[in-house]
Each structure stands twice: as C-alpha cells, then as structure tokens.
Amino acid sequence: MAEQYKSLHPIKYYRDYLAHGIRPDGREFNKFRPILLNVGSIDTADGSAIAKVGNTTVVCGIKAELCKPKPDAPKCGFLVPNLELPPLCSPKFRPGPPSDQAQVLTQLIADIIENSKCIDLNDLCIFQDKLVWCLFVDFVCLDFDGSVVDACIVSLLGALKTAKLPFVEYDPALDNIQVNMEERKHIKVHSTPVSTTFAVFDDKVILKDPTQEEENLCSGILTVVFKDDELCCVHKPGGSPLTQEELSQCIEESKERTLFIKRLIDTAV
Amino acid sequence: METVTDKTNISCKLGILSRPDGSAILSEGNTTVIAGIYGPVEVKLQKLLIDKASVECHYRPKSGLPGVEDRLYESIIRNICETSFYASLHPRTAILVTIQELQNSGQLISCAINAACLACLNAGIDMKFMFSAVTCYMNFEDDLYLHCASGKETKAMFVFVFDSTEKRIIASHTKGSFTKEQFEEAVELSKEGCEDRFTYYKKVLES
Numbered sequence: 001m002a003e004q005y006k007s008l009h010p011i012k013y014y015r016d017y018l019a020h021g022i023r024p025d026g027r028e029f030n031k032f033r034p035i036l037l038n039v040g041s042i043d044t045a046d047g048s049a050i051a052k053v054g055n056t057t058v059v060c061g062i063k064a065e066l067c068k069p070k071p072d073a074p075k076c077g078f079l080v081p082n083l084e085l086p087p088l089c090s091p092k093f094r095p096g097p098p099s100d101q102a103q104v105l106t107q108l109i110a111d112i113i114e115n116s117k118c119i120d121l122n123d124l125c126i127f128q129d130k131l132v133w134c135l136f137v138d139f140v141c142l143d144f145d146g147s148v149v150d151a152c153i154v155s156l157l158g159a160l161k162t163a164k165l166p167f168v169e170y171d172p173a174l175d176n177i178q179v180n181m182e183e184r185k186h187i188k189v190h191s192t193p194v195s196t197t198f199a200v201f202d203d204k205v206i207l208k209d210p211t212q213e214e215e216n217l218c219s220g221i222l223t224v225v226f227k228d229d230e231l232c233c234v235h236k237p238g239g240s241p242l243t244q245e246e247l248s249q250c251i252e253e254s255k256e257r258t259l260f261i262k263r264l265i266d267t268a269v
Numbered sequence: 270m271e272t273v274t275d276k277t278n279i280s281c282k283l284g285i286l287s288r289p290d291g292s293a294i295l296s297e298g299n300t301t302v303i304a305g306i307y308g309p310v311e312v313k314l315q316k317l318l319i320d321k322a323s324v325e326c327h328y329r330p331k332s333g334l335p336g337v338e339d340r341l342y343e344s345i346i347r348n349i350c351e352t353s354f355y356a357s358l359h360p361r362t363a364i365l366v367t368i369q370e371l372q373n374s375g376q377l378i379s380c381a382i383n384a385a386c387l388a389c390l391n392a393g394i395d396m397k398f399m400f401s402a403v404t405c406y407m408n409f410e411d412d413l414y415l416h417c418a419s420g421k422e423t424k425a426m427f428v429f430v431f432d433s434t435e436k437r438i439i440a441s442h443t444k445g446s447f448t449k450e451q452f453e454e455a456v457e458l459s460k461e462g463c464e465d466r467f468t469y470y471k472k473v474l475e476s
Contacts, residue, residue: 115444
C-alpha cells in the first residue's frame with residue numbers, strides 16, 4: 001500500500017514522513033549518509049579515488065599530460081575538471097553530448113577548485129614559458145543519488161592527495177624532455193575543501209545531504225563549501241527563498257561536518 | 270520610453286524590441302545586457318510539463334557560442350524565474366527567457382538577472398514577487414563595497430538575489446574565500462543595495 005501511495009502522491013508521502021520529524025530512509029533531517037572513500041583504485045591513472053555518499057558513487061581519475069603554457073601566464077599549469085553523467089547512473093540521462101546538468105556541475109566543481117586554491121597552478125610549472133603539467137581531472141558518476149557535488153569533492157581530494165607526477169627534466173637549449181617514470185612525487189595540496197548539500201522542502205524544512213528523490217521533490221538546493229575555517233562557496237541556484245538566519249544556520253551546520261570529512265580523507269590517504 | 274538613470278548607477282529602457290512579448294536593455298556601470306521574453310508560447314514535446322509552464326533560459330555571450338560557464342548562469346536565471354513565476358497558470362506551455370550580453374565589465378550575472386526581471390515585468394508575466402540581484406565585492410583589506418572599479422583585484426565576490434516581498438535570499442553565488450562573518454556582512458550590505466533596486470524598478474515602470 002505504501003508503495004502505491006508513494007508513487008501516486010510523492011510529495012504528500014514525504015510531507016507525512018517529515019511531519020513526524022523523520023525522512024523515508026530513516027534519517028533525521030540533519031543526519032548525513034555514511035561516506036566511503038577508496039584511494040588509488042585505478043592503476044592506469046596518475047591519481048584516483050572512489051567516493052560513496054550513501055548510494056551516490058563517483059570515481060575520480062587524474063591524468064597528467066605535458067603541455068606548453070599560455071603566453072599570458074607562462075608559469076601556470078592547467079587543471080581541467082570534467083564530470084560525466086552517463087545513462088548508467090540515472091534514468092534521467094541519455095547517451096550523447098554532456099547534458100546541461102553535467103555542464104553546470106562541472107562548472108561548479110571548477111569554481112570550487114579555483115576558489116579554494118587547493119592546487120596552486122604555479123606548482124605545475126616545470127620550465128617557465130616552455131613546459132607545464134596539465135591535469136585532467138575526470139569524474140564519472142556511477143550512481144546518481146543526490147549530493148553529487150559532495151561526493152565529487154571528496155573523491156577529488158582523495159585523488160589529488162594520492163596523485164604522483166613523474167619527474168621531468170627539461171633542457172631548454174636542445175628543447176629536450178626526459179621523463180623519469182620511476183621517480184615520482186606528490187602534488188602539493190594546499191587546502192581541503194569540504195562540500196555540504198542541503199535541500200529545502202516545502203519552503204520550510206531543510207534536509208541535509210538529500211537523496212535524488214528528495215532533490216527532485218524539493219523546491220531549492222544549497223551547496224556550502226568550507227575550506228578549513230573559511231567559506232569558499234555558497235551556491236544557491238534559485239529555488240525557494242531562504243532568510244538570512246536559515247542560511248547562517250546551514251553554514252554553521254556544514255562547518256561541523258568539515259572536520260569529520262577532513263579526518264576521513266586523511267585516514268584514507 | 271525614456272531611459273531612466275539612478276544613483277544605483279543603473280540605466281534601463283523597456284520594450285526596445287518589437288517581436289518579444291517583453292524586453293529590456295539594462296546597464297549597470299559599463300556592463301550592458303538585453304533581455305527578451307516570449308511567453309507563454311508553444312512548448313517542445315520533450316520539455317512539456319502537464320501541471321505548469323516550463324521555463325527556459327538562453328544566454329548568449331557577446332562573441333562566440335555559449336560555453337560551460339554560461340550554462341551555469343543559464344541555470345541560475347532559469348531557477349530564479351521558475352521560483353518567481355506563477356507557472357501553474359499556464360500548464361503545457363513554455364516561457365522563454367533570452368539574454369544577450371553586449372558589454373561586460375564585471376557584475377555580469379547580476380546585470381543579467383535584473384534585466385530578466387524587468388523584461389518579465391514588461392511582458393506582463395504573472396509573478397509572485399520581483400527579484401533583484403546585487404554584486405558585492407571584497408578587497409584585500411577586507412572592505413566590502415557594491416561598486417567595483419573595473420580592473421581592480423578583489424579577494425572575493427558575492428552575488429545575491431533577493432525577493433521583493435520579504436527580502437529573502439533566492440540565490441547566492443560566490444567567488445573567492447571569506448569567513449562566515451564577512452559573508453553575513455555582505456548579505457546585509459547587498460540587502461540595502463537591493464532596496465534601491467526595487468525602488469528603481471518602480472520608477473522605471475511608472476515612467
């Protein structure tokens with residue numbers, strides 16, 4: 001009976017649960033789903049990690065390539081994130097060129113990386129004006145079940161902190177590049193951004209770490225990213241309006257989670 | 270219609286295009302955009318919603334094709350419009366919002382959002398509330414201000430969108446890093462800025 005009720009009146013079904021202070025999956029409003037992080041999962045990548053937030057699964061792989069820097073920034077390397085949402089992860093997506101949502105999330109992740117300054121692009125320089133590293137950070141979502149950005153950022157940190165770049169010797173006189181694959185060193189990661197997603201249901205109830213079902217039914221989404229004690233992204237792309245107090249409370253709550261995730265990443269790495 | 274200018278450094282003209290149902294050209298400082306609205310119009314079968322109008326937003330940069338960053342702006346503007354419209358009045362239709370960037374010297378997102386709101390008002394679309402966007406900058410001395418001298422380096426940038434009824438935050442987009450206190454201060458400052466913008470909207474509509 002509950003099954004039919006849920007598929008016929010999904011919003012009412014949720015309202016009935018939320019009126020009792022609990023969500024259909026048994027969590028309270030401010031409880032997170034368990035997080036899992038596995039690092040170094042892919043041998044062929046220079047750095048990789050798999051993150052699971054509840055059912056949401058994201059694989060992150062880092063591939064490094066050598067390239068020439070832009071003339072206007074001769075010391076800056078490149079970091080190119082890309083999120084793929086294949087049809088495998090959710091019936092919402094069709095095969096073909098990246099969907100709007102994939103592009104929006106890719107841009108959001110790129111913004112978070114840039115704002116948190118977790119990678120200094122100057123560190124990727126091998127020889128000024130001639131040779132820099134270009135890091136391709138590819139995310140593949142295997143299971144799209146809400147709070148994908150959270151999972152992406154956890155997997156990103158896992159992959160960045162385990163990534164090792166080969167030692168490169170560059171001879172500017174002969175324009176000769178020698179790559180020593182045996183001798184590898186870590187990339188310097190300057191900060192640990194931690195993202196937390198909230199969903200606003202019916203303009204009043206704020207749910208932490210929403211599932212895909214909740215994200216679809218709710219009227220607004222908010223993503224807060226903390227880096228140590230500083231905020232580096234408060235992204236709310238429209239949706240039902242929040243008061244300043246509600247927003248501050250969300251920020252406060254996401255701060256509490258930062259330490260926990262940071263410890264998780266440090267343990268895994 | 271006359272061009273109305275104000276202390277907020279905005280100037281705007283409504284109904285400049287003849288084909289769209291509503292249009293507005295808006296400049297904030299040296300940033301200028303044109304917004305046009307069609308709606309409610311026929312909807313593509315793929316995007317048809319049986320209980321409400323579907324809102325689409327297209328953003329065109331001043332040169333070239335829209336990129337990944339422009340998709341993010343599109344999604345923000347679309348979400349804001351969806352929230353503010355009484356979309357259930359026109360089920361099985363579409364409302365199209367098109368934004369053309371003419372010149373960009375900072376605060377482009379807020380300029381585009383404000384132009385979209387004025388174009389919606391010009392088109393006579395039923396709205397729950399008006400919305401206005403304010404860009405707030407923070408320099409390296411941690412001072413906050415609403416007008417940016419272009420070309421100056423800033424430590425952080427905030428864009429807030431408020432509704433006209435209760436001045437709640439509809440959307441927020443940030444760049445750079447900052448503390449929670451600075452964020453709250455920026456919200457306060459932007460809230461004052463948005464009041465000016467709503468009075469300006471009224472002035473434009475009355476003129």
